[in-house]
Amino acid sequence: MTTMAADAGAYEAVFDAALAADERIEPRDWMPDDYRASLVRQMAQHAHSEIIGMQPEANWITRAPSLRRKAILMAKVQDEAGHGLYLYSAAETLGTSRDELLDKLHSGRQKYSSIFNYPTLTWADMGAIGWLVDGAAITNQVPLCRCSYGPYARAMVRICKEESFHQRQGYELLLALSQGTEAQHAMAQDAVDRWWWPSLMMFGPPDDASAHSAQSMAWKIKRHSNDELRQRFVDICVPQAESLGLTLPDPDLRWNEERGHHDFGAIDWSEFHEVLRGNGPCNTQRISQRRRAHEEGAWVREAAAAYAAKHGEEQA
Amino acid sequence: MTAALALGDDALVLSHRLGEWAGHAPVLEEEVALANIALDLLGQARVLLSLAGDEDELAYLREERAFRNVQLVEQPNGDFAHTIARQLCFSTYQELLYERLARGGGPFAPLAAKAVKEVAYHRDHAEHWTLRLGDGTADSHERMRTALEALWRFTGELFEPVEGCEVEWDTLHADWLDRLTSVLKRATLEVPEGPRRGAWAAGAGRQGVHTESFGRMLAEMQHLHRSHPGATW
């Protein structure tokens, strides 16, 4: 097979042209090292978020107050494991193994979304997570279905399709509580009070302080700025909260006729950075549970590998 | 409806135990597999309990003594080998039972005909893991052997006739033992020799007598529902 002699410059031109034409970059295409590294970082963080995100919700599976809710919650937590797998699978197309990524998660060298470092204290948190956390995630993720990297975009299409029920079930759950007994209503309001601000932080630091944003936008890994998406989310949530009969915990929240958007209060970025630094209420707990599951599962994975090695010929 | 409660409670309780694995499974692929099985069982439980009354009242408001599940399904998850051993013993039984119920044409035939396909997959999952753990490493073999020995004393109860299930329990038992013996042999494991049931005249799960961990499991499962009497969720 003859290979065409082409220098890096020519490859880069092809890459740039593909981006400019809004075409997808595929695994075996040439791509700049930084683009590859940036993608791996983002996909890994996204995959880690899915699997760490199972924990706060799994916390309530055994206490779900009706069998219908229990089935929904189990299916949702299962989807999160599935979504983690789709994303690790997409990351592997760039030559980074899942084991390598999990090692980095377990040793703290790669992050997951800080939102999962908050605790789920009551059943209403299952509703608030579905409505606000999944709502924020969907606002972030829908544009990723058009991300420039093909495998990531395809994984996101699948994930967004499957996630459509996650947000709706959360909203329905909160509505049932809000319209239920006084104690249930109070439980719902308390959950919204605790999850509102952390959900707004999910869009990341303000645009002028975001380390990776500009380059990611240029590469079409990211399609909208953090502040733009945050504003979109606030505008969507305000009328939804009204229909729920619940209050969003922000005295400065009001419609701005001139901007055509809601103004909202200042976000406490010091909390965001503290949680990111490892000082959130559940950082240690989440990572140690994840590591324990992995370490305690080692003998199972080894047994299956040993069996496959022994019986490999019979199967082939 | 004694039978609807017995079969429904089996499915409900085992589903709950499998749900406890969420976030703790040995590998991500197995998170998805265990949840699939738990969801199938929960679906079966809801249909069966609804035949006997209101599913939530039955699940959340009965006292421990009113549950009719076999003790096998309430046994704690233990390590993955214990969970697989429990799955193997129960799903093999459940498949054989549902096959018969589906053929029998009684009140459970429609449910059994649908559920037997799900259960066949659960049994297949348990068998594949039994082979891999039994014939994997020395460590996994030992864990699987220990698990089978520990659970063996809860398997006798499976074949106690359930009122309302028109099946031949003796042949069901014989088929179960055949099937299990052949899988264990392929997995280089032996059929345990110990007793098949505990020596206590009070009976076991089908009579409403359960094991220590079951009360704690129910306390966790029922607490929230019971804290808000009459609330809807």
Next chain:
Amino acid sequence: MSGDRSGAWPLWEVFVRSRRGLSHTHAGSLHAPDAEMALRNARDLYTRRSEGVSIWVVPSTAVTASSPDEKDPFFEPSADKPYRHPTFYEIPEGVQHL
């Protein structure tokens, strides 16, 4: 976590036939110790909303891919054979069943 490496499971590519009459399409990948488990994991992961009627799994290492260098010689020749595509031909209006 030194035991990890010996327990590392290989990667498999998963192809799903979504319904009768369609070909198997690449759905993604997963890890499994062997082919039998790969099939089962694929069923649980990629068809849990009844998205498939048949599944293939292939060890990722068994896939031979054209490299980007080969892209042009591999795919350009066909680009100049528009007569292979039905839209190349002009058919008078009203002619049916073509």
